[in-house]
Amino acid sequence: MKRIVIFASGSGTNAENLIKFFQNNIHVEVTQVMTNNSHAKVLDKAKDLNISAFSFNRQAFSRSNDVLNILKTFQPDLIVLAGFLWKFPEHILAEFPNKVINIHPALLPNYGGKGMFGMHVHHAIIANKELETGISIHYVNENYDEGALIFQATCPVLATDTAEHVAAKIHALEMEHFPKVVESILNSQS
Secondary structure: OEEEEEEEOOOOHHHHHHHHHHOOOOOEEEEEEEEOOOOOHHHHHHHHOOOOEEEOOHHHHHHOOHHHHHHHHHOOOEEEEOOOOOOOOHHHHHHOOOOEEEEEOOOOOOOOOOOOOHHHHHHHHHHOOOOEEEEEEEEOOOOOOOOOEEEEEEEEOOOOOOHHHHHHHHHHHHHHHHHHHHHHHHHHOO
């Protein structure tokens, strides 16, 4: 059985989509949801779907081995960042090489880096009059949004689109592609 641990910071729509996608899969299970936000809606979504979830602080995540030790107990085959906003610490990445992935709401390397998340990205896309945007799924390394690309999907940006229109298009791409790409990565592991 392949095990997934999901990290999220907010509403948890991608986490919920992943949990539901793998709910009846006999080869893959989401074992844990972890968040850096004790008020994140993802905690309620995980609870409603009978998935263990808890929050942690920066000390436990970056400055100690608390989160790392918890991860070791779950032995995840893949750690999935689904709207997780903190930079992932090197000591955790070193323990799980090529097992941490992220989804980003733009076509990396464009519109990546610190502070480029959610509506900040979509407003920048509109401000720069981009003709297309999309999602990027990539491995996580020690720098924001710079890990090796795994998958990208695109959508057009129309002259009449607002940042909210772009957000809706990106959300649709995430819902369609993220679980399938996660499944493909797990299937390719030996």
